[in-house]
Amino acid sequence: MKFKTEYDVIVIGGGPGGCVAAQYAAGGGSSVLLLERHREIGVPVRCAEAAGAAGLLEFFDHDHWIIRKYIKKFRIRFVSPNGTVLDLNHNSEAAVLDRKIFDHELGRMASEAGAQIVTGANATGLLIDNGHVKGVTFEYCGKKISVRCKVVIGADGIESRTGRWSGIDTTPDFSDMESCVQYTVFHDSIEKDRLVFYFGRDVAPTGYLWVFPKNDGTANVGLGVNGPHSKKRKAMSYLDSFVNSKYPKVSVLNRTCGGVVCSQTLERISGNGFMLVGDAAHQTNAVSGGGIVNAMKAGRIAGKVSAAAVKKGDTCADSLSEYDREWYRVQGKMNKKFYKIKRIIDNISDETLDDIAKKMSEKPEKKRTLVNIFKYALIGNPGLILELPKLFS
Numbered sequence: 001m002k003f004k005t006e007y008d009v010i011v012i013g014g015g016p017g018g019c020v021a022a023q024y025a026a027g028g029g030s031s032v033l034l035l036e037r038h039r040e041i042g043v044p045v046r047c048a049e050a051a052g053a054a055g056l057l058e059f060f061d062h063d064h065w066i067i068r069k070y071i072k073k074f075r076i077r078f079v080s081p082n083g084t085v086l087d088l089n090h091n092s093e094a095a096v097l098d099r100k101i102f103d104h105e106l107g108r109m110a111s112e113a114g115a116q117i118v119t120g121a122n123a124t125g126l127l128i129d130n131g132h133v134k135g136v137t138f139e140y141c142g143k144k145i146s147v148r149c150k151v152v153i154g155a156d157g158i159e160s161r162t163g164r165w166s167g168i169d170t171t172p173d174f175s176d177m178e179s180c181v182q183y184t185v186f187h188d189s190i191e192k193d194r195l196v197f198y199f200g201r202d203v204a205p206t207g208y209l210w211v212f213p214k215n216d217g218t219a220n221v222g223l224g225v226n227g228p229h230s231k232k233r234k235a236m237s238y239l240d241s242f243v244n245s246k247y248p249k250v251s252v253l254n255r256t257c258g259g260v261v262c263s264q265t266l267e268r269i270s271g272n273g274f275m276l277v278g279d280a281a282h283q284t285n286a287v288s289g290g291g292i293v294n295a296m297k298a299g300r301i302a303g304k305v306s307a308a309a310v311k312k313g314d315t316c317a318d319s320l321s322e323y324d325r326e327w328y329r330v331q332g333k334m335n336k337k338f339y340k341i342k343r344i345i346d347n348i349s350d351e352t353l354d355d356i357a358k359k360m361s362e363k364p365e366k367k368r369t370l371v372n373i374f375k376y377a378l379i380g381n382p383g384l385i386l387e388l389p390k391l392f393s
């Protein structure tokens, strides 16, 4: 693999955020190098792989094979702590992806746009001149390499170091960290077209447990628990209790674990010569923990802004702060509201959840909507209740 001595843009990380950033930066006329530390884009998968159709359709045509293969109508079921079942009137179009295949396709699209993608390349630091990021150092095939560039896009995920290297404090509040564990299983009783969410302090304290059926007949069964509320019990111990009682003797085809930062976006996500994208910038939805589409939206903005800044010949903080503003307009403002909702629902007791589930399950089907559920949960917060239709449309 040959490297140029200088690129316009270097992207660190080949997840959804990094691949889309590389695609749009290259599409905007920049020379782009994307560095991914693993040997393959999309591996290992640390994800429940669910995403809404509307978000995905911003990036793929209706007849793209990803859309045809994965998007379908799912029914949604909530199960409250005492086992009350609430089937929502929400025939939502969504996808339970295969992240390995999905991320590969995003990598292919970036490469088609002209980006140079290199796997097995671990970024180890930034080149910084007078407070301006000017390049990246990385290890590749046992060699230490330095390459200069005009903009670095740090899309290096939850364990991001790009932020810290460029002087941003990326430490999340402990109470916003969900630690997640997931098994991929096959079990006859799992319905192929239903997404099921379980709630309760004994199931997944201040988080939820999900059962997401995949195209191939298997399902991702996982949960996220919040450190301060998990009574020092490990996430896997909660998952084992659930799986052992619900699907005894089931085989586990894959086990994965990872963290999700359920907060609002970092205050600053760009600076002199750099931007942060996706999990690296804390851009997940704080209520659902979903971050695939948000990372892609951020990557698209960062890619476009970086290419325009390179063309202008101005990659200083002021010029790149267009990314912060555009992110806030497109998604950051909404994420701030999701975070407020998250802080409120974190403190809802099991008894209240049972009560909401009972009241809602007694309503006619057309009233059993997400907006109406959250209306109960947010009683006493009229400002947020008014925002709900927009947030959960």
Ligand SMILES: Cc1cc2nc3c(=O)[nH]c(=O)nc-3n(C[C@H](O)[C@H](O)[C@H](O)COP(=O)(O)OP(=O)(O)OC[C@H]3O[C@@H](n4cnc5c(N)ncnc54)[C@H](O)[C@@H]3O)c2cc1C
Binding pocket: 012, 013, 014, 015, 016, 017, 018, 035, 036, 037, 038, 042, 046, 047, 048, 049, 050, 051, 121, 122, 123, 124, 155, 156, 157, 158, 159, 160, 161, 180, 181, 182, 222, 256, 257, 258, 259, 260, 277, 278, 279, 280, 284, 289, 290, 291, 292, 293, 295
């Ligand atoms: C258990 C679990 C379940 C989840 N379920 C869902 C879900 O159902 N739906 C959803 O929308 N979101 C889900 N998420 C969140 C989602 O996976 C992330 O928000 C999403 O992957 C963020 O994309 P990203 O591009 O920012 O980061 P990532 O996908 O994490 O990609 C970052 C990439 O950077 C690479 N990298 C890191 N450091 C370096 C380095 N030094 N040099 C080179 N490369 C580097 C990594 O190897 C990785 O490939 C889940 C997360 C977890 C942990």
